[in-house]
Amino acid sequence: MTKKNKKLTTEQQKYQKLQKKRETKRPVITNCIKAFLVGGFICTIGQALQLFYIYNFNFTQKTAGNPTTATVIFFAMLLTGFGVYDRLGQYAGAGSAVPVTGFGNAVISACIEHRSEGFVYGVGSNMFKLAGSVVLFGTFSAFVVALIRTLVMKWGGF
Amino acid sequence: MLNSVLLLFVLIFAGCSNEPGSGINSQKTLQADDQKLLVDQETAAKAEEEIKNIEEVTDVVAVNDKKLLLLGFKVKQFDKFRTKQIEKKVKERLSKSFPDYEITASSDLKIFIETTKIKNKLADQSSKERTKKMEKVIKLSNEQT
Amino acid sequence: MLEGQSTWIFENKPVIISTATVGGPFEANGNISDDFDILHEDLWLEQESYEKAHKVLFEEAFTKAIEKANLTKEQIQFILAGDLINQITPSSFAARTVGSPYLGLFGACSTSMEGLAIGAYITNYGGADYILTGAASHNAAVEKQFRYPTEYGGQKPPTAQWTVTGAGAAIIGKIGNGPQVTSATIGRVVDMGLSDPFNMGGAMAPAAVDTIMAHLRDRHINPSYYDLIVTGDLGQIGHEVSIDLMKEKGLNINETNYQDCGLMIYRKDQPVLAGASGAGCSATVVYGHLLNRMKQGEFKKILVVATGALLSPLSFQQKESIPCIAHAVSIEYGGE
Numbered sequence: 001m002t003k004k005n006k007k008l009t010t011e012q013q014k015y016q017k018l019q020k021k022r023e024t025k026r027p028v029i030t031n032c033i034k035a036f037l038v039g040g041f042i043c044t045i046g047q048a049l050q051l052f053y054i055y056n057f058n059f060t061q062k063t064a065g066n067p068t069t070a071t072v073i074f075f076a077m078l079l080t081g082f083g084v085y086d087r088l089g090q091y092a093g094a095g096s097a098v099p100v101t102g103f104g105n106a107v108i109s110a111c112i113e114h115r116s117e118g119f120v121y122g123v124g125s126n127m128f129k130l131a132g133s134v135v136l137f138g139t140f141s142a143f144v145v146a147l148i149r150t151l152v153m154k155w156g157g158f
Numbered sequence: 159m160l161n162s163v164l165l166l167f168v169l170i171f172a173g174c175s176n177e178p179g180s181g182i183n184s185q186k187t188l189q190a191d192d193q194k195l196l197v198d199q200e201t202a203a204k205a206e207e208e209i210k211n212i213e214e215v216t217d218v219v220a221v222n223d224k225k226l227l228l229l230g231f232k233v234k235q236f237d238k239f240r241t242k243q244i245e246k247k248v249k250e251r252l253s254k255s256f257p258d259y260e261i262t263a264s265s266d267l268k269i270f271i272e273t274t275k276i277k278n279k280l281a282d283q284s285s286k287e288r289t290k291k292m293e294k295v296i297k298l299s300n301e302q303t
Numbered sequence: 304m305l306e307g308q309s310t311w312i313f314e315n316k317p318v319i320i321s322t323a324t325v326g327g328p329f330e331a332n333g334n335i336s337d338d339f340d341i342l343h344e345d346l347w348l349e350q351e352s353y354e355k356a357h358k359v360l361f362e363e364a365f366t367k368a369i370e371k372a373n374l375t376k377e378q379i380q381f382i383l384a385g386d387l388i389n390q391i392t393p394s395s396f397a398a399r400t401v402g403s404p405y406l407g408l409f410g411a412c413s414t415s416m417e418g419l420a421i422g423a424y425i426t427n428y429g430g431a432d433y434i435l436t437g438a439a440s441h442n443a444a445v446e447k448q449f450r451y452p453t454e455y456g457g458q459k460p461p462t463a464q465w466t467v468t469g470a471g472a473a474i475i476g477k478i479g480n481g482p483q484v485t486s487a488t489i490g491r492v493v494d495m496g497l498s499d500p501f502n503m504g505g506a507m508a509p510a511a512v513d514t515i516m517a518h519l520r521d522r523h524i525n526p527s528y529y530d531l532i533v534t535g536d537l538g539q540i541g542h543e544v545s546i547d548l549m550k551e552k553g554l555n556i557n558e559t560n561y562q563d564c565g566l567m568i569y570r571k572d573q574p575v576l577a578g579a580s581g582a583g584c585s586a587t588v589v590y591g592h593l594l595n596r597m598k599q600g601e602f603k604k605i606l607v608v609a610t611g612a613l614l615s616p617l618s619f620q621q622k623e624s625i626p627c628i629a630h631a632v633s634i635e636y637g638g639e
Contacts, residue, residue, distance in 0.1 A: 012496040018551070019497065019505045022543045024461040024577070031458075060268040063301055080454050089456020090574070096456050105456045113452035116352035130455065 031093050038088070038095030046072050046099070069100055076104035081112065106130040198223070199280065201259065205229055205252060209263075212251075214244050219273045221280070223289045227252065227259040228296060230270035241265050264299045272298070307521025309489050316483040317426040319634070320433075320476040323367035324591035325360050327442065327468030333569045338591035339469075340367050346443050346468060357388060357441035360583070361397035364437055364470035369401075372433075372474045379403040379474070380431035383422050385414040386439050386582050387466075389448060393439065403435065411611030412536050413490070414438040415471060415586035416630040419607075420487035422475045423632070429477070437472030437590075440581030449500070449616050462502040464538045465575035467568060471586025482597055482636040485604075488518040492613065494626040500619050503627075504541025504565075504577055507610040510627035511537060512548045515608055518631045519554075526556050529633070530602040533593065535585035535609035536565035538578030564588035585609040597636045604635045 008016070049071050053064040079085040085105050088096050096102055110129045114122035128135065202220035205227060209218045214237040220229040231248060233241055245265055252261045264270075272295045276288060283291070306312045323340045326333075331342040341363050348356040361384065369376060382401060384394040385408035398405035410417040418436035425431050443453045445466045451457050475484065493510040511534050519526060526532060537545055542563045549556045564585045565578035589607050596602060610629040619625075 008496045012494075015495040015509055015548070016497065018547055019495075019508070019540075019544050022540050022547065023502060023505060024540060026460050054268050055271065058298065060298055060301060061266045063303060064268075066303065080456075083454060085456045086454050090458055093458035097458075102456065105454070109452040109454035109456075112454055113447055116354070130451065 034091060035093045035095035035098075038092035039099055040095075042072075042096065042099045042101055072099075072101055073104035076101035077108050080105050080108045085109075103131055103134060106134070198285075201227060201256060202229075202277075205256065208251060208255060209248055212244070212247065214240070215248070217270075219270060219277055221273055221276050221288070221292060222259065223285060223292060225258075225260055226289070226292050226296065227256055227261050228269075228273055228276075228292050229261070229263045230273040231263065231265055232267075232270060233265050262296045262299055266299060269295060269299050306486070307517070309491070309517055310486055310521035311420070311424055311427075311488075312486045312522075313423050313427040313484055315427045315477065316485055316635075317423045317475050317477060318479040318481045318483050319473050319590075319594065320479040320481050321368050321372035322471065322473045322590035322594055323364045323371060324472075324587045325363045325367070325439075325470045326587060327360075329442070329465070329573065329575075330467065330469050330568065330587070333573065335568055335588065335592040338595050339587065340364075340371075340591070343468075346441070353441055353444040353447065354388060354393065357386065357393040357439065357444045358396040360441060360468070360470040361386070361393055361437065361439045361472075362400050364439065364472035365397060365401050365435060368435065368437075368472040368474050372476075374433060374474070376401050376403065379433050379435045381406060381422070381425065381434050383408055383418040383434060383436040384438065384472075385409050385418065387411060387445050387448070388441075393441075393444075401435065410582075410609070410628060410630065411613050412438075412440075412580055412582050412584060413609040413611030413628055413630045414582045415535070415589065416487070416607055416609035416632045417489075419473065419475070419484060419632045420489060420630055423484035423487060426475050426477055432477060434475045435472060436475065437470060438582040438586040439470030440466050440468065440583035442466045442468045442581070445581060459576060460501050461576055462499070462505065462538075462540055463576045464503060464536065464565065464578050464580035465569070465573075466581040467579050467583040467587060469581075469583035469587040471583060471588075471590035473590050482594055482634045484632060485635050486518075486522065486633045488514055488521065488631040490514040490517075490629040490631070492626045492628050494624055496624045498619065498622070498624040500614060500625070502540065502577075503580060503612045503625065504536075504538035505544055506541075506625040507612055507627040507629070508537055508541040508545040508548060510629040511535075511541070511608050511610045512545050512552065512554075514629040514631050515549070515606070516552065516554060518606065518633075526554065526560075529604050529606045530560060531593075531605040532556070532561050533589070533605065533607055534561075534563045534565075535607075535611070535629070536578065536580040537563045537610060538565045538580065540577055541610075542566060542578075564593075567592065582611075594634070597634070600637060603637055604633065606631055606633045 046068055050064045050068040053059045053067050107127055111123050111127045114126040202222040205220045206218045209215055214234050215231050216234050217232040233244055248263045276291050304312045325341040326339040327343050348359045350356040382398045382403050382405045385391050386393050391407050394407055408414050408417050415438035422434040422436040426434055446453050493513050495509045497506040565580055568579045568588050569575045608629050608631045612625050612627050614625045
């Protein structure tokens with residue numbers, strides 16, 4: 001914080017303090033509760049779908065994750081295409097962004113947006129504009145964690 | 159605001175409640191057991207008794223034929239973190255008690271359901287059909303994706 | 304004539320002989336929908352892309368303004384226009400349709416007054432008989448470029464603003480009936496180190512105050528000289544901060560006569576968070592609503608201070624702060 005302030009002049013710092021007073025603060029607690037309820041609801045639907053696939057099809061608990069995720073993303077695609085998901089996102093914040101539906105929405109919204117530039121340069125190049133970081137850093141951190149675990153297990157003699 | 163916080167706590171603690179239905183389930187399988195206790199299911203019955211004694215297991219169901227023993231079990235909610243260890247324990251106990259059988263034990267819900275289905279239809283199938291069904295379920299339990 | 308440091312006084316009083324405003328669905332549902340010449344039900348305007356629709360907004364505003372002035376395209380000397388899209392392509396493509404010599408402008412959301420100021424200057428000194436000036440923005444096209452895909456479910460904070468889908472155009476002439484452009488102050492870039500692209504009002508307020516004070520100082524007048532001082536798109540936060548800032552600097556501003564276009568264009572129950580923004584905001588509100596009220600006699604002298612945030616998506620990612628600018632133009636009608 002102090003490093004940032006060093007680069008600002010006194011006048012700038014004074015103004016920023018003045019501005020801070022008028023800045024509407026995000027209602028964090030209300031946002032958290034809304035996110036909790038919406039995110040939980042989405043996950044409940046996911047759980048219901050998973051049980052549906054286990055009971056009615058030849059999926060085990062281990063393998064039922066795949067069709068469940070696919071179905072949930074399909075619903076996210078419908079909601080995004082119908083212009084509903086962004087309104088849900090404004091209400092729920094992380095509650096709709098964190099579950100896999102949020103990832104689906106990020107990819108699908110980018111696809112829809114860039115269709116005007118064609119399929120190769122538009123859709124193809126831009127579809128992972130938002131989700132690309134998730135894929136990259138998710139894979140990388142999984143690698144790092146797996147490496148750490150292997151080393152710990154080996155040296156810990158577990 | 160306070161109401162929302164209270165609601166939040168209520169929901170969190172609601173998720174921590176224990177399953178009330180498990181006791182009744184085991185009653186059902188025991189009854190089916192009593193009624194259809196065929197001689198060649200002795201191994202399965204013994205296996206069920208033995209595994210039921212493990213503390214973390216809430217429900218068990220097993221069927222066997224001449225060479226195969228298929229057992230499905232359910233784990234207590236909070237012990238589900240250690241499912242792998244519990245599965246290992248179950249398999250070890252079973253292989254010690256029944257060295258002549260090829261043992262398949264799984265905590266997977268699907269395996270439990272399918273094994274229960276086979277058990278409930280024991281009287282209506284020939285032993286060949288039973289073996290075929292058991293092999294199918296065993297194959298299912300080995301699927302990775 | 305140059306007065307003071309950065310203000311032009313237009314002794315020949317160029318006249319705004321006609322205006323035209325075009326709006327989208329949100330504006331049609333908004334507070335001042337009656338003051339729009341053309342309103343559209345959706346954002347596509349029967350085009351294949353939002354950027355093409357953006358161009359159509361301009362074309363319609365230009366054509367309508369020329370029609371209302373009883374002129375032909377050939378009589379327009381110069382077009383001075385701009386918008387927020389990369390390389391200001393919608394303005395350029397619309398200028399292609401009109402066909403007159405074209406000067407593209409970039410002042411972000413302050414473009415409307417930048418165009419009016421320069422256009423009035425050229426006309427005042429006989430450099431043109433008729434000048435067409437305007438600014439426009441399109442919500443979806445701007446969101447796509449500056450922020451996230453339109454359908455992305457990201458949550459905007461309460462300080463964020465809603466980009467107007469609209470175009471405002473005006474024709475300035477040497478003589479005629481209508482509101483007169485009497486002076487203009489060109490603003491300088493002001494940067495108070497704020498870097499949140501979701502809080503542009505807070506970043507732009509100092510620029511607005513700087514230009515207002517420069518204008519009043521150069522012309523040796525008080526804020527009470529004007530019946531209304533209106534900023535372009537400071538929004539709720541920027542508007543309040545600018546009042547605080549002016550009080551701090553000892554400027555006696557009457558809050559009833561100090562308003563913001565971004566707070567006028569939409570109704571309270573529309574989900575626009577802190578207010579409207581965009582190059583089309585000040586253009587549509589001033590060239591439609593405010594000039595109408597002026598012509599009905601409500602105001603005799605107004606000062607329009609259009610504010611712009613001169614950032615790009617790249618500058619933000621490179622951790623730059625947001626430099627802002629504000630241009631002021633005074634418009635008078637009906638009596639001294």
